[in-house]
Amino acid sequence: MVVAALAQSDAEDLELMWRIRAFEEKASELFARGKISGLLHLAIGQEATAVGVCGALNPLDTVFSGHRPHAHAIAKGAEIGKLFAELAGRGTGYCGGKGGSMHLAVPEVGFVTATGVVAGNIPLALGAALSSSIRGKQEVSVAFFGDGAVQTGLFHECLNLASLWKLPVVLICENNGFAEFSPLSAHTVVRRLADHADTYGIPSETIDGNDLALVRAAAVTAVDRARGGGGPSFLECLTHRFRGHYEGDPTLKRGSHARDEEKDPISRFVRSLQGHAGSTEPEEIEARIRVEVDEAADEALTAPWPDRENLATNVVASW
Amino acid sequence: MLPDLGAEVLVALLERMLVARRFEEQLIDLAQERDIGHFHVYVGQETTGIPALALLEGGDLSFTNHRNHGHLIARGAEPGPMYAEILGRVTGYCRGKGGTLHLASAKHGFPTTSSATGGCIPPAVGAALGFQRLGSDRVSVCLMGDGALEEGAWHESANIAAMEQLPVVFLCENNSLEALGQRAGEYPSSTMAASDLTDLASVFGIESVAIDGLDTRSVHQTMTKAVQRARAGDGPTFIEARTVRWPGNRPIWPELATGKTNLSMAWDNSIIPEEHKKWHQEQDGVLRFVRELMSGGQISKEVVLELDRETSARVREGLVFALDSPYPSPEEALEHVFAPHQG
Amino acid sequence: MVTETVRYIDAISSVLRHELDRDPDVLILGEDVSYGGPFGATAGLSESFGPRRVIDTPISEGAVMGLAVGAALSGCRPVVEVMFADFVTLAMDQLVNHAAKFRYMTDGKLSVPMTIRVQGGVGGGYGAQHSQSLESWFLHVPGLKVVAPSSVADAGGLLAAAIRDDDPVIYLEHRGLYWSKGSFVPGGSPTRIGAAAVVRPGSDVTVVAVSRMVNIALTASEKLATEGIDVELVDLRSVAPIDWETIEDSVRRTRRLVVVHEAAVTGGLGAELVAGLSARAFEVFATSAVRVGAPFAPVPASPFLEQFYAPSVDDVVVAVHKTLDDR
Numbered sequence: 001m002v003v004a005a006l007a008q009s010d011a012e013d014l015e016l017m018w019r020i021r022a023f024e025e026k027a028s029e030l031f032a033r034g035k036i037s038g039l040l041h042l043a044i045g046q047e048a049t050a051v052g053v054c055g056a057l058n059p060l061d062t063v064f065s066g067h068r069p070h071a072h073a074i075a076k077g078a079e080i081g082k083l084f085a086e087l088a089g090r091g092t093g094y095c096g097g098k099g100g101s102m103h104l105a106v107p108e109v110g111f112v113t114a115t116g117v118v119a120g121n122i123p124l125a126l127g128a129a130l131s132s133s134i135r136g137k138q139e140v141s142v143a144f145f146g147d148g149a150v151q152t153g154l155f156h157e158c159l160n161l162a163s164l165w166k167l168p169v170v171l172i173c174e175n176n177g178f179a180e181f182s183p184l185s186a187h188t189v190v191r192r193l194a195d196h197a198d199t200y201g202i203p204s205e206t207i208d209g210n211d212l213a214l215v216r217a218a219a220v221t222a223v224d225r226a227r228g229g230g231g232p233s234f235l236e237c238l239t240h241r242f243r244g245h246y247e248g249d250p251t252l253k254r255g256s257h258a259r260d261e262e263k264d265p266i267s268r269f270v271r272s273l274q275g276h277a278g279s280t281e282p283e284e285i286e287a288r289i290r291v292e293v294d295e296a297a298d299e300a301l302t303a304p305w306p307d308r309e310n311l312a313t314n315v316v317a318s319w
Numbered sequence: 320m321l322p323d324l325g326a327e328v329l330v331a332l333l334e335r336m337l338v339a340r341r342f343e344e345q346l347i348d349l350a351q352e353r354d355i356g357h358f359h360v361y362v363g364q365e366t367t368g369i370p371a372l373a374l375l376e377g378g379d380l381s382f383t384n385h386r387n388h389g390h391l392i393a394r395g396a397e398p399g400p401m402y403a404e405i406l407g408r409v410t411g412y413c414r415g416k417g418g419t420l421h422l423a424s425a426k427h428g429f430p431t432t433s434s435a436t437g438g439c440i441p442p443a444v445g446a447a448l449g450f451q452r453l454g455s456d457r458v459s460v461c462l463m464g465d466g467a468l469e470e471g472a473w474h475e476s477a478n479i480a481a482m483e484q485l486p487v488v489f490l491c492e493n494n495s496l497e498a499l500g501q502r503a504g505e506y507p508s509s510t511m512a513a514s515d516l517t518d519l520a521s522v523f524g525i526e527s528v529a530i531d532g533l534d535t536r537s538v539h540q541t542m543t544k545a546v547q548r549a550r551a552g553d554g555p556t557f558i559e560a561r562t563v564r565w566p567g568n569r570p571i572w573p574e575l576a577t578g579k580t581n582l583s584m585a586w587d588n589s590i591i592p593e594e595h596k597k598w599h600q601e602q603d604g605v606l607r608f609v610r611e612l613m614s615g616g617q618i619s620k621e622v623v624l625e626l627d628r629e630t631s632a633r634v635r636e637g638l639v640f641a642l643d644s645p646y647p648s649p650e651e652a653l654e655h656v657f658a659p660h661q662g
Numbered sequence: 663m664v665t666e667t668v669r670y671i672d673a674i675s676s677v678l679r680h681e682l683d684r685d686p687d688v689l690i691l692g693e694d695v696s697y698g699g700p701f702g703a704t705a706g707l708s709e710s711f712g713p714r715r716v717i718d719t720p721i722s723e724g725a726v727m728g729l730a731v732g733a734a735l736s737g738c739r740p741v742v743e744v745m746f747a748d749f750v751t752l753a754m755d756q757l758v759n760h761a762a763k764f765r766y767m768t769d770g771k772l773s774v775p776m777t778i779r780v781q782g783g784v785g786g787g788y789g790a791q792h793s794q795s796l797e798s799w800f801l802h803v804p805g806l807k808v809v810a811p812s813s814v815a816d817a818g819g820l821l822a823a824a825i826r827d828d829d830p831v832i833y834l835e836h837r838g839l840y841w842s843k844g845s846f847v848p849g850g851s852p853t854r855i856g857a858a859a860v861v862r863p864g865s866d867v868t869v870v871a872v873s874r875m876v877n878i879a880l881t882a883s884e885k886l887a888t889e890g891i892d893v894e895l896v897d898l899r900s901v902a903p904i905d906w907e908t909i910e911d912s913v914r915r916t917r918r919l920v921v922v923h924e925a926a927v928t929g930g931l932g933a934e935l936v937a938g939l940s941a942r943a944f945e946v947f948a949t950s951a952v953r954v955g956a957p958f959a960p961v962p963a964s965p966f967l968e969q970f971y972a973p974s975v976d977d978v979v980v981a982v983h984k985t986l987d988d989r
Contacts, residue, residue: 062736064732094768094771095767095768095769095771096769096770097769098766098767098768098769099767099768099769100767103763103767103768105764105767105768105771105772107735107768107771107772112735112736112772113735113764113767113768113772115759115760116759117755117759117760120728120755120756120759120760122725122728123724123725123726123727123728123729123731123732123756124728124729124731124732124735124760125732126725126728126729126732127728127729127730127731127732127733127734127735127736127738127740128732128733128735128736129732130689130729130732130733130738131732131733131736131737131738132736134689134714134715134738135686135687135737135738141732151474151475151478152471152474152475153470153471153472153473153474153475153724154471154724154725154728154755155471155474156471156473156474156475157469157470157471157474157720157722157724157725157726158725158728158729159512160469160510160511160512160513160720160722160725161512161719161720161722161725161726161729163512164510164511164512164720165717187478187482188478188481188482188523189481189482189523189524190478190522190523190524195522196522198522199513199518199519199522200512200513201512201513201514202512310769312804313769313770314765314766314768314769314770315765315766315804315805316765316805316807316829317765317773317827317828317829318828319856319903355787356786356787356788356963356965357786357788404963406964407787407962407963407964407965407966407967407968408964408966411964413963414964415962415963415964415966415967416789416790416962416963416964416967417789417963418787418788418789418963418964419963420788420789420791420792420963421789421790421791421963433791434789434791434792435748435749435752435791436721437721438791466720466721467721469720469721469722470721470722470752471722471724471725471752509718510718510719510720510721511720571700646964646966646967647962647964647966647967649967649970651962651967652957652959652962652967652970652971653957653958653959656958656959656960
């Protein structure tokens with residue numbers, strides 16, 4: 001029996017998801033070895049949301065993320081070598097080592113910035129959307145945040161503004177059921193987070209965030225709506241993170257984040273690829289990507305540290 | 320309509336409303352002849368605050384905002400020390416250090432007043448948390464406006480109040496109906512995308528209701544229920560009380576746009592002028608309350624006028640008291656920054 | 663270009679209009695800006711430039727500041743108005759953790775060209791939550807520039823500079839100065855940020871003042887002149903960066919220093935100036951520097967108490983005398 005090759009878009013999506021997965025797992029390993037320090041928040045298990053949404057965007061569309069940004073940056077087109085270097089604090093990293101995991105910025109591919117303050121990226125996305133709309137551009141902005149961000153006052157203010165001004169922004173809530181160490185139920189009685197969007201008249205959907213096709217379809221609708229002048233959308237993507245809040249956090253011992261084959265978005269995607277049962281292409285993609293990631297990591301670790309003179313540079317444009 | 324209360328209680332409510340109304344009118348007059356700084360008046364909202372706050376007991380706390388004069392009067396604060404506070408005299412409730420924007424009186428149940436929009440919300444929820452944890456059946460009331468719902472502090476506080484089922488009543492006085500600058504037919508406002516203000520509370524599962532703030536029966540019933548629920552440990556309530564913004568409440572400085580309230584308009588239509596006719600006939604809550612009391616036989620016009628004379632005289636005395644009061648000594652400016660040194 | 667005599671607030675309005683006209687990327691955001699705001703600074707701008715560029719916001723300081731940051735990251739030049747300095751507190755995260763830090767954290771890839779107009783200061787009996795001067799907070803955050811014009815000309819010049827600057831600039835307006843009159847050139851060139859100005863040359867003592875205190879210090883200087891004391895008065899103008907060169911040059915000549923600001927002395931701008939100058943020119947000081955500022959207390963509402971809160975002409979005179987104690 002001849003097994004058909006994967007459609008190019010499927011192969012690309014799978015590649016991207018594996019790139020994220022492999023990157024995160026490698027980052028975890030590097031962290032354990034002391035090569036990456038600070039706070040490292042991994043998105044293992046949340047790949048379908050990142051790839052699903054970013055795959056609906058144009059290169060000029062902008063993405064703003066939070067403290068768990070690697071997947072979004074990779075899905076938007078960031079190079080993993082420079083990401084590793086940044087996480088490892090090297091001078092060749094995307095921010096010269098000065099940003100680190102939570103403040104990645106790759107504006108050249110439209111991943112404008114991440115931020116370490118929960119919900120802090122949401123108004124930034126609104127601002128970019130405002131800019132696009134005022135200047136007559138067709139660019140859409142996306143803010144990725146978690147369920148924890150929904151409890152912040154800033155989130156509420158942003159929903160109001162986005163709706164009031166019909167901003168071309170797509171708000172993606174990756175609801176993985178946890179805000180830092182606590183389950184969502186300890187933070188709010190609201191069960192369906194998209195209800196908040198309904199309050200402000202913002203079209204919303206709550207979907208299975210681990211189903212790439214579903215995420216992609218919902219994202220396309222939302223992005224088209226924004227680009228067409230229809231204003232904001234809110235997508236609540238129900239998902240699951242396989243690790244703790246950050247690497248080394250005490251909740252890992254609670255065993256609540258064991259890898260779940262049923263929930264694993266990559267496994268589900270592979271299973272969903274019709275007519276490819278028996279294909280070895282998925283494994284080949286994984287293997288190839290893992291080599292790519294290993295090599296990128298190794299190279300990043302040989303990169304030089306930033307110049308000491310750069311410690312206090314780029315504070316302001318000029319004095 | 321009137322609440323189901325005896326004549327005596329109803330007349331007592333009218334007395335408070337008249338104190339509040341005359342207090343504000345006299346304040347506006349005063350501001351014409353001397354600079355007293357900026358201030359905000361409660362004219363047009365008396366039918367909400369006074370019946371609502373009359374339901375509270377001594378131990379209950381209320382947290383209010385920059386439009387607080389009516390609230391304090393509702394809970395028994397006296398014109399004298401209130402004027403004194405506004406004028407910065409040492410006999411004021413805060414010895415001149417709070418002014419109109421932070422008018423508070425702990426003995427009347429107002430521990431602190433914030434003039435930052437939404438600033439009263441977290442402390443009100445916090446007091447409720449304290450009551451709950453200490454096992455008391457006291458209630459906390461958050462006196463806020465519709466603008467406060469735009470602040471993130473609302474969202475965060477409401478979420479917590481709902482989570483913890485706290486004994487707090489959010490009394491939101493929406494006075495933005497027909498507000499200056501509001502686009503025609505616009506509700507709730509040009510700065511809020513929610514289609515109903517109550518949605519901003521009900522999304523958290525908070526018991527929410529919108530009422531006509533000019534309908535004292537509604538105010539009384541709704542507030543009674545809310546306070547009961549809170550005391551019984553059944554959690555928070557959100558009440559949106561809608562009133563029409565008084566024409567004299569221009570954006571910056573209040574003016575007596577509709578003149579000093581002439582209570583005779585409650586029974587004599589012929590003296591109602593064309594200008595602001597709708598205000599006098601329908602939208603002025605105090606006139607409406609008087610009309611309802613009269614048609615219910617609870618009061619006669621003689622008693623109304625006598626009550627007005629008495630309260631007006633008391634309010635005038637209060638102002639005299641304040642104007643005669645000394646200023647604080649300069650050294651007082653440095654007192655109470657911190658708690659006194661302990662040991 | 664014609665020089666006019668206008669009020670401080672008119673200079674602000676004029677520059678906002680000029681910049682909106684000159685640069686399509688400039689946006690104005692704030693509460694009630696289309697009505698002119700509480701003091702009229704933005705009056706008429708909405709009629710001229712429309713709601714696309716003069717944007718009324720709800721009372722959501724946090725989101726609005728953050729939105730301005732996002733717009734700045736995307737090519738706009740937002741000018742955010744914070745109605746009272748005290749409410750910057752609601753926007754501190756976006757200002758301090760985001761606006762001030764993006765350039766650094768991305769090693770120069772991101773730029774946040776925004777201006778934050780903040781009205782503040784004592785006056786009118788507005789009380790503790792509407793009267794603060796918080797410049798020392800902002801001076802302490804690397805990545806923020808801070809200016810505080812005292813004259814009408816600088817109100818215009820520094821605002822133009824702030825708007826054209828590629829960094830976040832906090833522009834501190836004092837409402838006590840809004841109605842003061844002075845010369846102004848509409849459409850004139852920006853005033854360089856980071857330059858102090860010697861307002862009154864002198865030889866006996868250097869007085870460095872900022873914002874509304876400049877005029878207070880000037881009156882004090884005139885009073886002192888009748889006693890034969892010749893003050894050199896420096897209008898700081900730029901709180902961050904500080905023009906150390908001008909101040910140091912002055913102190914090297916006079917050997918005595920007084921710093922005057924309206925904010926509390928404790929942890930205030932004066933502390934930075936005195937410490938900084940000590941580090942640069944300790945040996946030239948004939949006597950200890952003296953800081954003049956408010957007492958360490960919130961602003962009382964009572965107008966009677968309030969009048970004692972901010973430094974007065976006499977406070978400055980006394981401070982100058984102190985520095986001359988060794989004579």
